[in-house]
Amino acid sequence: xxxxxxALTFVFVSLALSAxxxxxxxxxxxxxxxxxxxxxxxxxxxxxxxxxNAAALANFxxxxxxxxxxxxxxxxxxxEIQTYxxxxxxxxxxxxxxxxxxxxxxxxxxxxxxxxxxxKFQPKSENQAQAIVLNVTETGKYxxxxxxxxxxxxxxxxxxxxxxxxxR
Numbered sequence: 001x002x003x004x005x006x007a008l009t010f011v012f013v014s015l016a017l018s019a020x021x022x023x024x025x026x027x028x029x030x031x032x033x034x035x036x037x038x039x040x041x042x043x044x045x046x047x048x049x050x051x052x053n054a055a056a057l058a059n060f061x062x063x064x065x066x067x068x069x070x071x072x073x074x075x076x077x078x079x080e081i082q083t084y085x086x087x088x089x090x091x092x093x094x095x096x097x098x099x100x101x102x103x104x105x106x107x108x109x110x111x112x113x114x115x116x117x118x119x120k121f122q123p124k125s126e127n128q129a130q131a132i133v134l135n136v137t138e139t140g141k142y143x144x145x146x147x148x149x150x151x152x153x154x155x156x157x158x159x160x161x162x163x164x165x166x167x168r
Contacts, residue, residue: 058082068160
């Protein structure tokens with residue numbers, strides 16, 4: 001009987017320890033792995049911008065993400081974010097975005113990325129001859145907050161950027 005009670009106690013202690021480890025939350029991985037994942041996601045984001053695909057851009061964001069573009073109101077939600085990006089794409093003839101992460105850190109399911117960007121674009125114009133000579137290069141900085149999802153992926157929860165060029 002005593003052996004049975006010892007075995008039963010062992011089972012309960014094992015179950016309790018197992019339950020406690022589940023409460024600790026998911027394994028976020030190492031800092032270097034998370035940093036590489038975020039760098040890869042940023043590179044893919046820039047590629048999708050350059051391909052001018054607003055629907056694919058919207059899928060980088062969480063369902064209730066916040067976009068804080070310069071000279072604009074806060075854009076809330078994936079659908080509105082897609083509309084914002086589509087408007088930007090529609091207003092340009094060409095786009096080339098380069099993102100350069102400078103700092104990435106994370107804790108418990110959130111990561112932040114601070115970086116600099118270079119954006120080259122050609123705005124559309126009523127006068128196409130004028131548009132051909134009007135190429136814009138903008139540089140600036142950004143902060144992106146990434147949120148770890150239940151499926152193991154990372155999506156953008158908050159995205160803000162601003163230009164180094166003062167308004168004209």
